[in-house]
Amino acid sequence: MKSIPGINSKASTDFAVLKPPARNQVSHWHPNSTSFTRWLSELSILNCFLFILLAFVFSSLAFAQSNYTTTDAVDALFRWMPFLLKSGFFFNILISLLVMLIGTLTGIVLGLGQISIHGWLRKLCWAITQFFRNSPWLVLLFVVMLAFPFQIEIFGLTIPVPDWLKAVIGLSLPIMANVSEIVRGAVISVPSGQWEAAESLAYTRLQTLWQIILPQCFKRMIPPWMNWYAILTMATPLVSILGVEDVLKLARDATEAEGNHPELLMPFYTFVLVLFFIYCYPIAKLTQRLERKFSVKG
């Protein structure tokens, strides 16, 4: 009869996991030791990078035997470039512009609500703003994706709501909240004397806001608003996780179509990075310059 430890024979205590951990044993390699996970968890970020790089090189060496070289990968990239740019990156730009448009318009309304003389409206708008400002964008995207119907029926008309439109709505929410804060901050930064002067000239509150206060806020709002546009543009690849065919999704599809060679990864994703950099860097520079210009003039 076969002996089974702990059942029909004396329980064996040879396994390290069953023994109280002995300090001197941890450093010795043993199939059941937890030292590997411990070592992994204690890795610094730099070491992680080195590790990933090593994995990259080793796998590349392994595939090198299949005769697919980096040159082949770059050639593939050049073939895909126009497609990635036109069908992918321009779509990201389109999404960012639509999100900014919707987010700005709704954000202005929400921001003005935050400075309303009606307490309930002020509190409501404040709560909405804080909620969407402090929510992770990806989670918001998922919620909108799942919560929105794929088609809406209005007066018997069936209007389809494609995924990309849901993504636009999802990204508009945090932009709306941040524009709301920009508007509120800019309005309260105008000295109270401006309100009083307008009031004493028989301006109504609404007139004061539109004719006196907001024109002064406009300049102050531009740099932070542009800053959020740049952040938003860089966040648009999030939509690829939800299946929207943006530049990141298409880059992934392209590498798969080319046979999934690891050599493809670096050129393709570097290209995507460079596209975003070329688009966003001038915006960041311009924002900086406007900020400086407006701060001098006051």
Add this chain to the structure above:
Amino acid sequence: MMSWTEDQPMVSIKDVHKSFGDLEVLKGVSMDIMKGQVICIIGPSGSGKSTLIRCVNALNDIQQGSILVEGQEVNDPDLDKLELRKKVGMVFQQYNLFPHKTALQNVMMAPIQVLKQDKAEIEKQAYELLKKVRLEGKENSYPGELSGGQQQRVAIARSLAMNPDIMLFDEVTAALDPETVKEVLVTIKQLAEEGMTCILVTHEMGFAREVADMIYFTDRGVIVESGPPATFFDEAKDPRTKEFLSQIL
């Protein structure tokens, strides 16, 4: 309001009480201002003088008492504040010009946007007003390009453009350099001589003595003493007035 005639006080303040939270800043203030009179309110800081004139054009509300402006009750929840403010002009210590508009635009804005007057006519009037406050040639300057005294004179012109019956001046020279104080006071004096009803809160005793018809001395929310300048400055009776004047003069 319909029944008001020029032989009645233009501004009639009766037993006005005003608190900010628990702090009572006006504790029963009364005064009458006739058409064409110039009133100076003086007193130590924190005595409620600025608050009092801000109540006249309803920038601050009052808790008790009555303020009649040309027969119109200010302490009334149904008060048409805009109508009141069209009659009562106000100039502030910090000028409060609109920084994104030129001097000329500052003067023209309210008549065009609030009174809906004809733009060409207003422009002509605005040039004249700026000339009156001796700012010819500064029409297209922005407030940031003007000195304090010049800005304050634009602010006066801006108020006058609304064609008010009464002007309120809230320590309008307090933020100015001593050299530019005079140019603003000359402008106010000119207005007073033209018969404008003026209520001034001021620390300029020499000016008050020269221009005012009546002086009111306030301290801790009440009027301690009042009278025409000659009597007030030379024959002050209350010890608090005497002490204040001895520190200033």
